[in-house]
Amino acid sequence: MTRGVLWDSSAILALLDADDADHARAVEIASQIAGDRRPSFITNYIEAKPTRSWFANSDARWRVSGC
């Protein structure tokens, strides 16, 4: 097994939203991951998910999903 960590959209949203119920924990975990120097990554699906509704009616959708 590798030391990597997949970041899910729920974690990203919690991290970015100071009002999220999980925000404090998300910050704590993100700090731990950084401290442990674990390589983090997301998938192109996760990248698209948080912004999906933004681009739902946009010609710029390709910028996110690549398709």
Place this chain on the structure above:
Amino acid sequence: MVRKLGRTVARQWLLTASLPIVAVLPGEEQRAKDILARHIDKDWTLCDAISFAVLDARRVSRAFTFDHHFRQFGRFQILGLEYQLHLMRDCRRECKMCTFGTAYPAVSREGENSTNSLKNCAKTAAKINVRQASELDEFQHIRSGYLEFYTNRAQPPNGASLNLSRFVGGRNDQNM
């Protein structure tokens, strides 16, 4: 993100996020579809299944998520939900009437139904307080436990106040 944080934050995330992005391979997409086909009783999204497939295929054992679907799949160490489970264990320890999470294993097998309890406790209950729970039909089975607990005891026992505070107060109260 647009719904929760607004367009500005969404745009900033899109343009400045520095996390490496793994392009999902066709084989991983197919495996994700296979996962969804095998577990028709689960409400996993394709994005969830893609994550499961990628984690499996690339031998990554950890996911940073607050999505209980990852625990339902059950093969990974989940950073985030561990904390919520800890809250629930503390709650159960102090409130004997509480039926939250009565039979979940530390790590369940893929698609195991026992993780359904998490759907009703860890993910949701960690975000709600007593007042909100009392308004939801799906929490009828625990409502009486909470209310009786706080009715019969003037104060939570030592050590319980910190963890239980999330259920009886917090920012959600301000929004209600």
